[in-house]
Amino acid sequence: MTAPLLTRLVRTLARPVSESEGQRARLHLLDWLACVAGARQTAVAAAAHRAGPDVLERVAYLGNVLEMDDVHRRALLHPGPVIWPAALSAARETGGSMAMMLAGAVRGYEAMIAIGTMLDAHHYSLWHPTSTAGGPGAAAAAASIFGLDERQTVSALGHAASMAGGLWHMRHDDVMTKQLHVTRSALEGLWCARAARAGFTGPAAVLEGPQGLFAAMTQTPGPLLEPADWRICDVSFKPWAACRHAHPVIDCALELRARGALNPPFAIETYADALRFCDRPNPVTEVDAKFSLQHAVAVIADGREATPADFTPQAIASLAALRAEVTVREGADFSLRYPRHFGARLNGLELIDTRGDPERPLDRGGLIAKLAMLVDWGGLPATEAERAVALVLHGANVGDIIALLSDWTA
Numbered sequence: 587m588t589a590p591l592l593t594r595l596v597r598t599l600a601r602p603v604s605e606s607e608g609q610r611a612r613l614h615l616l617d618w619l620a621c622v623a624g625a626r627q628t629a630v631a632a633a634a635h636r637a638g639p640d641v642l643e644r645v646a647y648l649g650n651v652l653e654m655d656d657v658h659r660r661a662l663l664h665p666g667p668v669i670w671p672a673a674l675s676a677a678r679e680t681g682g683s684m685a686m687m688l689a690g691a692v693r694g695y696e697a698m699i700a701i702g703t704m705l706d707a708h709h710y711s712l713w714h715p716t717s718t719a720g721g722p723g724a725a726a727a728a729a730s731i732f733g734l735d736e737r738q739t740v741s742a743l744g745h746a747a748s749m750a751g752g753l754w755h756m757r758h759d760d761v762m763t764k765q766l767h768v769t770r771s772a773l774e775g776l777w778c779a780r781a782a783r784a785g786f787t788g789p790a791a792v793l794e795g796p797q798g799l800f801a802a803m804t805q806t807p808g809p810l811l812e813p814a815d816w817r818i819c820d821v822s823f824k825p826w827a828a829c830r831h832a833h834p835v836i837d838c839a840l841e842l843r844a845r846g847a848l849n850p851p852f853a854i855e856t857y858a859d860a861l862r863f864c865d866r867p868n869p870v871t872e873v874d875a876k877f878s879l880q881h882a883v884a885v886i887a888d889g890r891e892a893t894p895a896d897f898t899p900q901a902i903a904s905l906a907a908l909r910a911e912v913t914v915r916e917g918a919d920f921s922l923r924y925p926r927h928f929g930a931r932l933n934g935l936e937l938i939d940t941r942g943d944p945e946r947p948l949d950r951g952g953l954i955a956k957l958a959m960l961v962d963w964g965g966l967p968a969t970e971a972e973r974a975v976a977l978v979l980h981g982a983n984v985g986d987i988i989a990l991l992s993d994w995t996a
Contacts, residue, residue: 590790591810592722592747595700596739598812599726603689607816611688614695616978617656617823617953618649618666619990623970624894624960625651626994630765634995641992642678646671646769647762648995650716652894653876654824654960658817659925659943661702663715664768665723665821669694671772672724674991676731676779677984684982690730694775695818697743698723700810701793708805710859717752717767718803724775725782732783744788745778747799757863760871823942825956826892828875831860832882834930837940839886842933850908852883855917855931857924865914872897883932884908894963950979966994 589597625631625648634647649655649667656666669691677687702719709715725742734742752771756763782788792798793807800807813820826836835854842848856879866878875881875897882892884905890896920929929938939945948956954975961971970990977986 590740591704591793592740592743592790593736594810594812595697596726596736596743598700599693599696599730599739600736603692603816607692607818608685608688610816610818611691611695612979613823613950613953614656614666614818614821615670615688615691615987616957616974618670619974619978619987620953620957620960621650621652621654621667622648622991623957623964623966623974623994624654625649626964626966630762631995633762634765641988641995642671642675643769643773644995645991646772647765650768651765652827652960653829654827654956656821656823657830658699658702658821659928660820661699661705661715661719662710662925663698663702663719665695665698665716665720665818667768668698668716668720668724668771668775669727671769672776673727673731674984674988675776676728678988680731680733682731682984684984686731687984690727692816692818693730694723694727695821696816697726699817699821701747703811704793704800704808706804706806706808709803711862712754713803714752714754714756714764714767717771718750718799720768720771721746721750721775721778724772725778726775728776728779729782732779734779734783737787738782740790741786741788742775742779742782744790744792745781745786746775747792748789749774749778750799750803757877760873820944822940822944823948823953823956825942825948825952827894827897828882828892829864829877830928831856831864832877832879833942834860834928834937834940835879835932836882836886836892837937838930838932838935839883841937842935843886843889847933848887849933850887850911852887852912853933854879854883854912854914855920856914856929857920858916859924860920860928860930861914861916867909867912869902869909872899872902875902878909879914880909880912881905883912893959964994970994
């Protein structure tokens with residue numbers, strides 16, 4: 587008899603995490619810290635400070651505010667802002683080492699992405715996968731750091747999957763619900779792992795069962811894939827402050843600009859989901875602008891670099907004429923490749939993958955430059971970027987990273 591999906595998944599999580607994956611996890615931790623630093627002066631940060639007395643709860647609200655958090659293409663979700671608050675919290679609670687914390691994070695990424703890749707297009711049309719798959723991912727990270735056995739870990743993931751949720755409707759209003767989705771997933775996964783550690787048993791077949799997650803939230807769920815490598819190595823970094831669906835167009839625009847060939851009118855072809863999420867010719871808010879293909883092209887055509895400053899109300903107002911020069915339509919070839927590849931065509935220039943994807947990686951230097959930019963945007967001194975690099979890439983003390991976050995959000 588075939589074991590339930592969560593049991594099979596948990597057995598794959600038990601394999602050793604090598605030094606190579608640990609080093610990769612350090613890069614993702616640094617990237618998440620950059621996103622937190624850049625968001626520290628936002629309205630979300632002010633609300634988080636009032637809502638979260640604990641530093642790791644406060645920062646859990648901040649990791650995806652700027653739309654620069656890491657992303658897995660096939661799973662269509664953002665692991666970093668969910669996994670790191672849970673992993674750091676579990677390590678703080680147990681006094682776990684940096685190596686234990688990093689290994690737990692790798693397993694959290696693995697579980698979150700594995701579940702995300704089983705969710706289908708119907709799910710993505712209504713549900714926020716970072717939220718629905720995030721809880722089990724955070725539970726897996728915490729369970730690893732807590733040292734739970736197989737049955738306890740299955741229970742932790744089963745609890746979290748049984749409470750999965752997060753509707754996309756929040757995209758239709760200028761609200762902070764997306765940040766609540768992320769924070770709930772991180773804290774709920776941690777809580778579920780604690781419950782499993784205490785002896786609370788959970789359902790192993792909650793994904794595929796007759797009244798389980800797939801039955802409730804999908805039409806054609808996919809299989810549990812078991813790749814040879816840890817999935818954290820397939821996660822993309824985001825160099826620009828916009829929805830990932832806008833990044834292929836930004837990449838094309840930057841290439842055309844470098845050639846001296848970015849001239850209006852601008853004709854975009856891309857995959858259907860990019861249009862579904864980001865066809866917004868007349869953005870009003872910062873969130874609108876970050877989810878606007880038209881604004882993305884206008885930003886680059888105006889000589890900007892798609893940093894957070896380029897999506898403010900002032901930038902929105904100043905780029906109206908350039909946005910009016912942009913037309914968008916679906917390119918069937920891009921839709922066929924999606925979600926394995928995020929691509930676009932702009933004025934005839936085609937890119938299949940975008941900067942930050944594994945095929946076109948953002949290297950360590952690029953991540954450090956992103957950190958420096960976001961530390962500055964968040965109003966911190968440049969020395970804080972140097973401090974973060976030293977603690978994350980070379981340090982061995984989880985407490986030092988928590989102290990850094992405490993200083994940033996005090």
